[in-house]
Amino acid sequence: MADLGARDLLERIADALDRMAPPAASPIDLSSGDAFIWDGTAPRAIAAFDPTDIDLLTGIDTQKARLLDNSKRLAKGHAAHDVLLWGSRGMGKSALAKSVIRTLQKQGEDIALVEAPSDHLETLPALFELLAFARRRFVLFIDDIGFSEDSNEPRTLRSMLEGGASQRPANVRLYVTSNRRHIVPRQMSEQDDPVNPRDAVDDQLALSDRFGLRLGFHAASQDDYLAIIARYAEAHGLEFDREDALLWAKQRGSRSGRVAWQYIIELAGRAGKFLA
Template sequence: MSDGSNPDPLLRIADALERLSPAPEKQKDIHSGTAFHWDGAAAHAIDNFMPLSLDLLTGIDDQKARLLENSERLANGHAAHDVLLWGSRGMGKSALIKSVVGVLSHRGHNLAIVEAAADQLKSLPELFALLSQTDRPFILFVDDIGFDENNAAPRLLRSLLEGGAAQRPANVRLYVTSNRRHIVPRQMAEQDDPVNPRDVLDDKLALSDRFGVRLGFHAASQDDYLAMIEKYAQVHGLAFDPADALLWSKQRGSRSGRIAWQYVVELCGRAGKKLD
């Protein structure tokens, strides 16, 4: 028997182990909040979810309209598509998804977004099991998917989208972004293969075919790039020289929404202003 000055060694060991391995964080209530992050085991609220205003996204009007329409269908409990947003880097694919959620949330819809990293695909059945416990509509956002050779991810994603035992529940739609139109690489060797080359390409295209809506984002034209900067400049009370803005993009080798925003940050810095 031990006294208060000499506690049981087993109790001391148990206390030490508990401090080293604290109880797992309690699962966040998925019925409240607008944005969550899935870490492979639990959904965590994103408390500072502040998407860009939809009006600030310039040069992608058709993409904005189509994604907003599809997302509003989901928010209303109507039939909606999984969406693939593909194309040039920095053209607002990820920002558009978040902005659409922000717009619909502001309109009073109960829609929420759950972000999951591309390397968490294997854990998505567990997430689907969690989200299926409610009728609340969710957008599952998987950003910047790219597949290398011998990667199992395409088969996993195809199973989740259609036909697999762990396919996504009816209240969840996948919004996936990729810098490649068909997600998986199409090598010239496949087209030169004399043994059923069309079958090989069809297998590659099968994944993108699982998405009911596919939105392309192309490199910005000079006019679109300057229009993006003009819109940002108006909001932040900045003046700019188009020639200087074009030189900025030339030095970076591309024109995109991301490059336009970086130029606006530069303008604010030059003017001694702070971006809100």
């Protein structure tokens, strides 16, 4: 009887532990789904991938056309570049990267976006292994990347882009946004470094050279800013006053697509409308 009691106790403990343990995560299906996010250990699907409609992105027509063309090549299995989108904050770099993928998906292309935070670069080889076995094309999107002066991550990223053991697979291209043209900041101290100062600078600048396509996004002129507002206002059935729109930008110290969208939200609020 003692043995039966002990066995019953062990079974109840095992049942309790099973209930406490989370269920094993099922492997995600990368062959379907519009967009995913990488958390450093596993990708998970983004439930509602609904970026800004590409037709609403104003003042960046050249960048839009070139990125859409490159992405279409990738989707069709043709030669395509890794892309660096650099420049002023709030001018649509990340919005464009996402909207071109959604545009191609609506056209029936089998391509998906995988977003990876910039602080998970060391884990990307594991992600590449997963993506390499999926029978579709992917854009690996890294937003607002930047490195400290003594970081080793620039060399890690260079290895992924070209020639390293952790090189990204053929069905994947990297789309990276940065506020700096060369990603890594150039410090004045580099010019005074007595040990191969030119080599130190060249080593850092070599990272941006690994991107076959580099698209610059510059601060909006007054006309561009007003054109962006006009486009958004028309799409959402709103009216705006030119001087009021300029005052909004002046109070925020900048003119950009982001500031323009914030003004549209303000207009919608004044009019009692909801914007998703």
